[in-house]
Amino acid sequence: PEFDETIAAGVVLRWEVPDLPTLVAGDTVPKGTTVQVVASAGPEPRAVPDLRGLSLEAATAQLQALGLKIAALPTEFSPDVAAGLVARQMPPAGESIQRGGTVSVALSKGPDLVPLPAVEGLSVVQATQALADAGLVAGVIKGDPATPVIGAQIGGRAVVTGTPVLRGTTVDLITFPPPTTTTSIPA
Secondary structure (H helix, E strand, O other), X not given: OEOOOOOOOOOEEEEEOOOOOOOOOOXXXXXXXOOEEEEEOOOOOEEOOOOOOOEHHHHHHHHHHOOOEEEEEEEEOOOOOOOOEEEEEEOOOOOEEOOOOEEEEEEEOOOOEEEOOOOOXXXXXXXXXXXXXXXXXXXXXXXXXXXXXXXXXXXXXXXXXXOEEEOOOEEEEEEOOOOOOOOOOOO
């Protein structure tokens, strides 16, 4: 079989009599003569292109040029693909599918950002719960864990209430420093 873009699979593309290569349709041959036929294997499978990071219009154009269709999956958050661009595709790039096959794509909503909740004035337990409720993780407690939270840091940098933060980020809590003890030296 040979791939053919226009002839359906299983249909004869051409024939030949090896011993009489000049024969044409309508000529006669003796009974028992070998006739070789080449059948169509249909259109050649297409390698799925990498559509990540493309707009829906650009992805559609690429697939249509290959004789493929596009279908939309639900949008999803992506930390590394901007909103409105293709974040994920099925089948993945490099796989082969038949002409007329469908590639499904999910457009990005962008990164999953949540506002940093107010933690100032809360106890460490309350602040930890507020962070968890927002989809964030409490990290190190800097200061005395028995005192109220006075601020928050991400990666050593101070952040304020309402700052958009990637869901799942670790937030360190800053509390009042522990009381200093003084020791008197006997005279």
